[in-house]
Amino acid sequence: MSGMLLRLAGTAVVAAQAVLAPAPAAAAPAPQPSVAQLLTDLQRLYHQTEQATETYNATTEKLKRQRAEVARLDGELARARLTLRSGRTDAGRLARQQYQSSGGLGPYVRLLLAPDPQHALDEGHVIGELARERARTVARLSAAEKRTDVLARAARKALDTQLGLAGRQKRQRDDVRAGLDDVERLLAALTPEQIAAVARLEQQGVAAAQQRLTTAGALPTDRPATPRGDRAVDYAMEQLGKPYQWGAQGPDAYDCSGLTSRAWSHAGTSIPRTSQEQWQRLRRVPLKELRPGDLVVYFPEATHVAMYVGHGQVVQAPRPGERVRISPLASYPVLGAVRPDDTPAQPPATEAG
Numbered sequence: 034m035s036g037m038l039l040r041l042a043g044t045a046v047v048a049a050q051a052v053l054a055p056a057p058a059a060a061a062p063a064p065q066p067s068v069a070q071l072l073t074d075l076q077r078l079y080h081q082t083e084q085a086t087e088t089y090n091a092t093t094e095k096l097k098r099q100r101a102e103v104a105r106l107d108g109e110l111a112r113a114r115l116t117l118r119s120g121r122t123d124a125g126r127l128a129r130q131q132y133q134s135s136g137g138l139g140p141y142v143r144l145l146l147a148p149d150p151q152h153a154l155d156e157g158h159v160i161g162e163l164a165r166e167r168a169r170t171v172a173r174l175s176a177a178e179k180r181t182d183v184l185a186r187a188a189r190k191a192l193d194t195q196l197g198l199a200g201r202q203k204r205q206r207d208d209v210r211a212g213l214d215d216v217e218r219l220l221a222a223l224t225p226e227q228i229a230a231v232a233r234l235e236q237q238g239v240a241a242a243q244q245r246l247t248t249a250g251a252l253p254t255d256r257p258a259t260p261r262g263d264r265a266v267d268y269a270m271e272q273l274g275k276p277y278q279w280g281a282q283g284p285d286a287y288d289c290s291g292l293t294s295r296a297w298s299h300a301g302t303s304i305p306r307t308s309q310e311q312w313q314r315l316r317r318v319p320l321k322e323l324r325p326g327d328l329v330v331y332f333p334e335a336t337h338v339a340m341y342v343g344h345g346q347v348v349q350a351p352r353p354g355e356r357v358r359i360s361p362l363a364s365y366p367v368l369g370a371v372r373p374d375d376t377p378a379q380p381p382a383t384e385a386g
Contacts, residue, residue: 068230068234071223079352082209082352082353083337085212090307093280096195106188110188116177213279239360240361242366245363246345246362253320254321255343256324258324258326261297261301265340272357273359276355277350277354279353289350290338292340292357293339302373308335311338311371316371327370327371328371328372330367331366331367332368339362
């Protein structure tokens, strides 16, 4: 918070004059919230906004998958319709052949009257084969009609699901924007002195939380990273200073899980997009066993994530208004940690003696 709050201090004065203008002399002055209450309010709004952002991200991923499914079904349906058209053409050809030959004698009468019975038997074999071909053609046509019908219903259902996800995504996007508006209104109502006091109080809280982890022996000792973990950390560190932007996965801006998922993708390992999926689907590890590249997940709802870089610190895209930075591991309430890479870490190199 401190970075954003201090940057907003200059612009907040003008807004504060409008929002906190003196009331008429007859009115009693409104009680000013304490610094602790302001910090609590801001943290609540930031947390709600990040929850909405991760929900939006999850829906966006589902929408991407659903669009791919719709495209796949549309392709299968197009191929099935071509097959059906070909089957109907074959069926029509056979029907014309049967009609054209229906005026003659039947195969059994021709066999009895034929001067050459063997020739007639051969002809009868051909006629039987044609009959079997007609049966196969009818069966293929029937199967093609059923498959086309099934695919048409599936494609319609998939498209309906896609439209529903798109509508949900729009509502969730509106929720994020509304949350950001609430944050901006609260910040605009603060004086520079209040902003600085809130930033100091937050820093004190983070330092105390970090100390508690240290005292409890929960902070990890230095452990070597895997080669992929090193690449993921290097990528994340190269993004320092880039702005937080909700829903962003780089390269110019990131949200929290956008940074971690892109860093590991760059390292050659695909991981889930959202912090909640990362928490649910990746292998969990104790904090004291963290190694660089592991992910630290925050809040009971797993709505924030950062990457461990060693020495009790993480690199993260913190929240709206701030930039990718290195922070103490205890910057937010820790839920736990997960490991994207199960490759054993290489032991540190030792000099030959």
